Amino acid sequence: MPSRLRWMRLRPQELALIAITAVWGCTFLVVHWAMEYSGPWFFVGIRFLVAGLISAVIFRNVLRGIRWSDIGAGATIGLMIHLGYGLQTVGLQTIDSSTSAFITAMYVPLVPLLQWAVFRKRPHTMAFVGAGLAFVGLLLIAGPDALTLTLGQGEVATLLSTLPIAGEIILISVFAGKVDLGRITIIQLLVAGLLSLLTMPVVGEGVPAFSWVWVVAAIGLGAASCLIQLTMNWAQKSVSPTRATVIYAGEPVWAGVVGRIAGERLPATALIGGALVVLGILASELRIVRKRDAARTDPDAANADPSQ
Template sequence: MASTESTAGRQGWDAGVPRLAVALLLFVTLIWGSSFLVIKTALEVSGPLFFQGLRYAFAALALGLVAAPRFGRLTRLELGIGVLTGFAVALANGLQALGLESISSSKAAFLTALYIPLVPLAQLVFLRDRPGLVAWIGIAMAFAGSVLLAGPGVDGFDLGRGEVMTIACAAVIAVEIVVIGAFAARVDSRRVSWVQLVVIAVVTFAAMPLNGEGVPGASLTLFLCAGGLGLGSVVIHVAMYWAQRRLSPTRATLIYATEPVWAGIIGRIAGDRLGTGGFVGAALIVASVGLAALRRAGGAADGKSPAPPDR
């Protein structure tokens, strides 16, 4: 009797695991979507580079406490990939934060999501892997969406400094994904992530004088925003690692594609307004992201979906 109850309990748990994995990944995308507004709030009391450096210093410390036993087996390849991608993500996050100084959090979220349809272009440039028809359609939709989203209203289109910075951020993220993808099977993701986080923090702090930034005064808002996103990065890493082993690549990647939707909803609640052209542009970008997500998931040969980088 006890054995039967135990078996039934395990079966009930197993049946609920996919739903829990889906809920966890939706929570991950919700955190990503809200991060744009959190960064926007933090920039009211801090320079963009100091905030990003502090955020990733918190994240590196937290992940170090969680995954320290693994670090003794760090390889040269993992160190090299972590340093290289750390520089790339530091550049991307710096561009994103600078862009958020002059555009809304919703617009930044949708433009940052361009990294997904831009991945095929990065593969073409660095790996000589020609995109197929579906990829080109997604790229065209993403380009049209970004043009519409950049328009301030009925007066015309204006690709300003904030938009340019954010699109450049998306391009750097796309290149970083291609680099990680080329070596993913040969490295431990947690060790590479920790090296990456440390490099991001160091590089971002070191770049502050180039942007004319000083250290801001003590602020509870700054501490909560940086600490919250930093700890959130570790929670996201652990949640993604657990959930992706229990979901198909297609389902996981399509869940990731909802990130800009969450950001748009949160931005709307906070008072962001995109206008008709911006709304149509955002819809085109989301459609291109979904198209690219299906393409990437369908091409995953190892049964694991390609996870977006921490942002």
């Protein structure tokens, strides 16, 4: 049956996700600097404890009514945050950013498949198209060197991080609307921070020497993490995991822009890759609508000449 493309305008929730993706991308250089003065698990732990304390102050009035469902949901998402951010940070100690970006990009095509498995609902065709375009764009941003993987310790850690990153996005959508926004934000951030600190003795990481670099970075990124997780929890009540993932794929683009401002020169392939990520976001906002379905919602379509 003939079909046509219908444009779906960006809603406030999607615009909010684009905004926090920009914030997310801007944190790359800060993390890079902080790793020169701190171990990965300590820094991730302090970062999310700060984020959790900030959110606890903001949502202190809702803590009295906390339920076991809030604790369970928040702890599960917090575990995913702990593993995703922690493993990715571990990887960045031994591999360059282009290789890390390539491996981390694996979560982009992974989320639609996980969404299909979890929700038993196949994402629409253009969502797959958008995820595919974003993934190709991320490959171009990563550059040709990222394709020559040796699977050392850093590559393996980063590769493993893609699973909890994808899991976090799926779980946020699973629990969205079922638990209190403030409570789940507090719990997931505090759990992520505590688990990261508890990981330190397991991997043999010690407390770093005091430095204003990691202190300021942890406080600043803690505030950013609070904003990011709060927005994700709110927006993904109505934004599907697949569409959210395509939007999140813009993170390396924003990171590249910040890097360019900081003096890094982007190759032409990276610029093309950034354009493909943006195109992927736009493509995911399209729908292939059959004329019969369009007639149900569009009176003009019902009276249109079928020969046109």
